[in-house]
Amino acid sequence: MEYIVDDQNLKASIFIPFVNRIWPGEYEMDKTQTALSKTLNITAYNDEVLVGCLRILTDGYFFGTITELLVLPEYQKQGIGSELLRLAGEYTPTMLYFGAQRGAEGFYEKNGCQKSLQSYEIKKER
Template identity: 35%
Template sequence: MFREHRPSGMEFTSLVESAGWQGIAEKGPAVLEEALSNSWYTITAVHDGRVIGMGRIISDGVLQALICDLIILPDYQGSSVGSGILKRLLARCAERDIPLVQLFAAADKAGFYKKFGFEERPAGAPGMRWVNRDLI
Protein backbone atom coordinates (compact mmCIF):
# COMPACT_ATOMS: atom_id res chain seq x y z
CA MET A 1 0.00 0.00 0.00
CA PHE A 2 2.83 2.47 0.82
CA ARG A 3 5.52 3.09 -1.77
CA GLU A 4 8.60 5.25 -1.93
CA HIS A 5 7.35 6.78 -5.11
CA ARG A 6 6.83 10.22 -6.55
CA PRO A 7 3.31 10.63 -7.94
CA SER A 8 2.83 12.07 -11.40
CA GLY A 9 1.91 15.70 -11.84
CA MET A 10 -1.66 14.65 -12.62
CA GLU A 11 -1.89 12.49 -9.48
CA PHE A 12 -0.50 15.33 -7.37
CA THR A 13 -2.95 17.76 -8.96
CA SER A 14 -5.83 15.44 -8.11
CA LEU A 15 -4.73 15.21 -4.48
CA VAL A 16 -4.25 18.97 -4.19
CA GLU A 17 -7.70 19.59 -5.68
CA SER A 18 -9.24 17.14 -3.19
CA ALA A 19 -7.69 19.19 -0.38
CA GLY A 20 -9.25 22.38 -1.77
CA TRP A 21 -5.91 24.00 -2.53
CA GLN A 22 -7.09 25.66 -5.74
CA GLY A 23 -4.28 28.20 -5.90
CA ILE A 24 -1.77 25.36 -5.99
CA ALA A 25 -3.84 23.14 -8.30
CA GLU A 26 -4.09 25.96 -10.83
CA LYS A 27 -0.32 25.81 -11.32
CA GLY A 28 -0.95 22.68 -13.37
CA PRO A 29 0.55 19.20 -13.50
CA ALA A 30 3.89 20.20 -15.07
CA VAL A 31 4.68 22.74 -12.34
CA LEU A 32 3.52 20.38 -9.59
CA GLU A 33 5.66 17.59 -11.03
CA GLU A 34 8.67 19.92 -10.94
CA ALA A 35 7.93 20.70 -7.29
CA LEU A 36 7.84 16.98 -6.54
CA SER A 37 11.12 16.39 -8.35
CA ASN A 38 12.79 18.85 -5.98
CA SER A 39 11.65 16.91 -2.91
CA TRP A 40 14.16 15.09 -0.71
CA TYR A 41 11.80 12.19 -0.03
CA THR A 42 8.31 11.30 -1.22
CA ILE A 43 5.97 8.48 -0.26
CA THR A 44 2.57 7.55 -1.62
CA ALA A 45 -0.31 5.38 -0.49
CA VAL A 46 -1.82 3.34 -3.31
CA HIS A 47 -5.08 1.37 -3.35
CA ASP A 48 -6.16 -0.67 -6.37
CA GLY A 49 -3.52 1.07 -8.48
CA ARG A 50 -4.71 4.56 -7.55
CA VAL A 51 -2.70 7.08 -5.52
CA ILE A 52 -4.92 7.87 -2.52
CA GLY A 53 -2.44 9.85 -0.45
CA MET A 54 1.05 11.23 -0.30
CA GLY A 55 3.53 13.11 1.80
CA ARG A 56 6.89 14.62 1.02
CA ILE A 57 9.90 16.15 2.70
CA ILE A 58 12.06 19.07 1.70
CA SER A 59 15.38 18.80 3.51
CA ASP A 60 19.10 19.47 3.57
CA GLY A 61 19.41 15.81 4.57
CA VAL A 62 21.41 16.56 7.69
CA LEU A 63 19.95 19.14 10.07
CA GLN A 64 16.44 20.13 9.05
CA ALA A 65 13.43 18.69 7.29
CA LEU A 66 10.08 20.20 6.39
CA ILE A 67 7.13 17.88 5.89
CA CYS A 68 4.93 19.17 3.08
CA ASP A 69 1.77 18.15 1.32
CA LEU A 70 0.54 15.34 3.53
CA ILE A 71 -2.69 14.83 1.58
CA ILE A 72 -5.18 11.97 1.76
CA LEU A 73 -8.21 11.68 -0.52
CA PRO A 74 -11.37 12.41 1.51
CA ASP A 75 -12.76 8.86 1.15
CA TYR A 76 -9.63 7.47 2.83
CA GLN A 77 -9.23 9.98 5.66
CA GLY A 78 -9.59 8.44 9.10
CA SER A 79 -8.44 5.02 7.87
CA SER A 80 -4.81 5.23 9.09
CA VAL A 81 -3.45 6.19 5.67
CA GLY A 82 -2.24 9.56 6.93
CA SER A 83 -0.72 7.97 10.02
CA GLY A 84 1.09 5.43 7.87
CA ILE A 85 2.54 8.10 5.63
CA LEU A 86 3.60 10.33 8.53
CA LYS A 87 5.28 7.41 10.34
CA ARG A 88 7.29 6.65 7.23
CA LEU A 89 8.28 10.29 6.72
CA LEU A 90 9.47 10.51 10.32
CA ALA A 91 11.29 7.17 10.05
CA ARG A 92 13.20 8.47 7.03
CA CYS A 93 14.31 11.50 9.04
CA ALA A 94 15.30 9.27 11.97
CA GLU A 95 17.36 7.03 9.65
CA ARG A 96 19.40 10.09 8.71
CA ASP A 97 19.58 11.45 12.29
CA ILE A 98 17.89 14.70 11.28
CA PRO A 99 17.21 16.45 14.60
CA LEU A 100 14.66 19.08 13.54
CA VAL A 101 11.50 18.16 11.63
CA GLN A 102 8.91 20.86 11.06
CA LEU A 103 5.56 21.25 9.36
CA PHE A 104 2.70 23.66 8.99
CA ALA A 105 -0.66 22.23 10.02
CA ALA A 106 -4.18 23.47 9.45
CA ALA A 107 -5.77 24.42 12.78
CA ASP A 108 -8.16 21.46 12.67
CA LYS A 109 -5.28 19.02 12.03
CA ALA A 110 -2.97 20.03 14.89
CA GLY A 111 -4.29 17.26 17.14
CA PHE A 112 -3.35 14.65 14.54
CA TYR A 113 0.28 15.79 14.52
CA LYS A 114 0.46 16.10 18.31
CA LYS A 115 -0.21 12.35 18.52
CA PHE A 116 3.15 11.89 16.82
CA GLY A 117 5.04 14.17 19.19
CA PHE A 118 4.81 17.45 17.28
CA GLU A 119 4.50 20.54 19.45
CA GLU A 120 3.16 23.97 18.66
CA ARG A 121 5.86 26.58 18.58
CA PRO A 122 5.86 28.85 21.63
CA ALA A 123 4.19 32.25 21.29
CA GLY A 124 7.58 33.89 21.80
CA ALA A 125 9.00 32.04 18.77
CA PRO A 126 6.15 31.76 16.27
CA GLY A 127 6.52 30.15 12.90
CA MET A 128 6.35 32.70 10.15
CA ARG A 129 5.86 32.67 6.39
CA TRP A 130 5.92 35.02 3.46
CA VAL A 131 3.45 34.42 0.64
CA ASN A 132 3.68 36.08 -2.74
CA ARG A 133 -0.04 36.77 -3.17
CA ASP A 134 0.49 37.49 -6.86
CA LEU A 135 1.47 33.86 -7.42
CA ILE A 136 -1.02 31.95 -5.26
Protein backbone atom coordinates in the same frame (compact mmCIF):
# COMPACT_ATOMS: atom_id res chain seq x y z
CA MET B 1 -2.91 -0.17 1.24
CA GLU B 2 0.51 0.11 -0.41
CA TYR B 3 2.95 2.70 0.94
CA ILE B 4 5.93 3.84 -1.10
CA VAL B 5 8.81 5.79 0.44
CA ASP B 6 10.61 8.06 -2.03
CA ASP B 7 8.04 7.42 -4.75
CA GLN B 8 10.04 8.16 -7.89
CA ASN B 9 7.03 7.31 -10.06
CA LEU B 10 4.80 10.05 -8.65
CA LYS B 11 3.99 12.24 -11.63
CA ALA B 12 2.19 15.56 -11.85
CA SER B 13 -0.45 13.91 -14.03
CA ILE B 14 -1.38 11.75 -11.01
CA PHE B 15 -0.72 14.32 -8.29
CA ILE B 16 -2.74 17.24 -9.71
CA PRO B 17 -6.12 15.43 -9.88
CA PHE B 18 -5.39 14.05 -6.39
CA VAL B 19 -4.53 17.43 -4.84
CA ASN B 20 -7.47 19.13 -6.57
CA ARG B 21 -9.81 16.91 -4.59
CA ILE B 22 -8.35 18.37 -1.38
CA TRP B 23 -7.06 21.84 -2.33
CA PRO B 24 -8.77 22.86 -5.58
CA GLY B 25 -6.62 25.16 -7.67
CA GLU B 26 -5.01 25.90 -10.99
CA TYR B 27 -1.80 23.83 -10.92
CA GLU B 28 0.63 23.90 -13.82
CA MET B 29 1.82 20.47 -14.96
CA ASP B 30 5.50 21.31 -15.50
CA LYS B 31 5.87 23.39 -12.32
CA THR B 32 4.16 20.66 -10.30
CA GLN B 33 6.51 18.04 -11.76
CA THR B 34 9.52 20.20 -10.85
CA ALA B 35 8.20 20.59 -7.30
CA LEU B 36 7.65 16.84 -6.95
CA SER B 37 11.21 16.17 -8.15
CA LYS B 38 12.60 18.30 -5.31
CA THR B 39 10.85 16.51 -2.47
CA LEU B 40 10.92 13.09 -0.84
CA ASN B 41 7.44 11.80 -1.63
CA ILE B 42 5.83 9.17 0.56
CA THR B 43 2.64 7.89 -0.99
CA ALA B 44 -0.30 5.65 -0.17
CA TYR B 45 -2.12 3.77 -2.92
CA ASN B 46 -5.31 1.75 -2.72
CA ASP B 47 -5.59 -0.50 -5.79
CA GLU B 48 -3.19 1.76 -7.72
CA VAL B 49 -5.21 4.89 -6.83
CA LEU B 50 -3.26 7.63 -5.02
CA VAL B 51 -5.14 8.23 -1.77
CA GLY B 52 -2.46 9.86 0.41
CA CYS B 53 0.79 11.75 0.03
CA LEU B 54 3.32 13.33 2.37
CA ARG B 55 6.05 15.49 0.82
CA ILE B 56 9.32 16.37 2.58
CA LEU B 57 11.76 19.09 1.58
CA THR B 58 15.16 18.54 3.20
CA ASP B 59 18.81 19.47 2.84
CA GLY B 60 19.65 15.99 4.12
CA TYR B 61 21.60 17.17 7.15
CA PHE B 62 20.39 20.26 9.02
CA PHE B 63 16.79 20.82 8.11
CA GLY B 64 13.66 19.11 6.86
CA THR B 65 10.07 20.24 6.57
CA ILE B 66 6.83 18.55 5.66
CA THR B 67 5.42 20.62 2.83
CA GLU B 68 2.07 18.86 2.98
CA LEU B 69 0.31 15.79 4.27
CA LEU B 70 -2.77 15.04 2.19
CA VAL B 71 -5.30 12.20 2.33
CA LEU B 72 -8.43 12.02 0.18
CA PRO B 73 -11.49 12.88 2.29
CA GLU B 74 -13.11 9.44 1.91
CA TYR B 75 -9.89 7.79 3.19
CA GLN B 76 -9.38 10.04 6.23
CA LYS B 77 -9.63 8.65 9.76
CA GLN B 78 -8.39 5.23 8.60
CA GLY B 79 -4.79 5.57 9.82
CA ILE B 80 -3.30 6.54 6.44
CA GLY B 81 -2.09 9.96 7.55
CA SER B 82 -0.64 8.46 10.72
CA GLU B 83 1.26 5.85 8.73
CA LEU B 84 2.59 8.46 6.28
CA LEU B 85 3.76 10.54 9.25
CA ARG B 86 5.41 7.50 10.88
CA LEU B 87 7.25 6.68 7.64
CA ALA B 88 8.38 10.29 7.37
CA GLY B 89 9.93 10.11 10.82
CA GLU B 90 11.59 6.79 10.05
CA TYR B 91 13.06 7.63 6.66
CA THR B 92 13.99 11.32 6.95
CA PRO B 93 17.64 11.99 7.88
CA THR B 94 16.84 15.23 9.74
CA MET B 95 14.44 16.55 12.33
CA LEU B 96 11.23 17.70 10.69
CA TYR B 97 9.77 21.14 11.29
CA PHE B 98 6.32 21.94 9.91
CA GLY B 99 3.21 23.96 10.45
CA ALA B 100 -0.24 22.56 11.05
CA GLN B 101 -3.49 23.95 9.76
CA ARG B 102 -5.90 25.06 12.46
CA GLY B 103 -7.85 22.08 13.70
CA ALA B 104 -5.15 19.55 12.79
CA GLU B 105 -3.05 20.06 15.91
CA GLY B 106 -4.70 17.13 17.71
CA PHE B 107 -3.81 14.76 14.87
CA TYR B 108 -0.12 15.65 15.10
CA GLU B 109 -0.04 15.54 18.90
CA LYS B 110 -1.80 12.13 18.85
CA ASN B 111 0.99 10.93 16.55
CA GLY B 112 3.76 11.97 18.94
CA CYS B 113 4.69 15.32 17.40
CA GLN B 114 5.70 18.07 19.80
CA LYS B 115 4.94 21.74 19.47
CA SER B 116 8.07 23.64 18.53
CA LEU B 117 8.76 26.90 16.78
CA GLN B 118 6.00 29.37 16.00
CA SER B 119 5.04 29.30 12.33
CA TYR B 120 4.92 32.40 10.14
CA GLU B 121 4.34 32.90 6.44
CA ILE B 122 5.21 35.33 3.71
CA LYS B 123 2.44 35.18 1.14
CA LYS B 124 3.24 35.25 -2.54
CA GLU B 125 0.90 35.32 -5.51
CA ARG B 126 1.22 32.38 -7.91
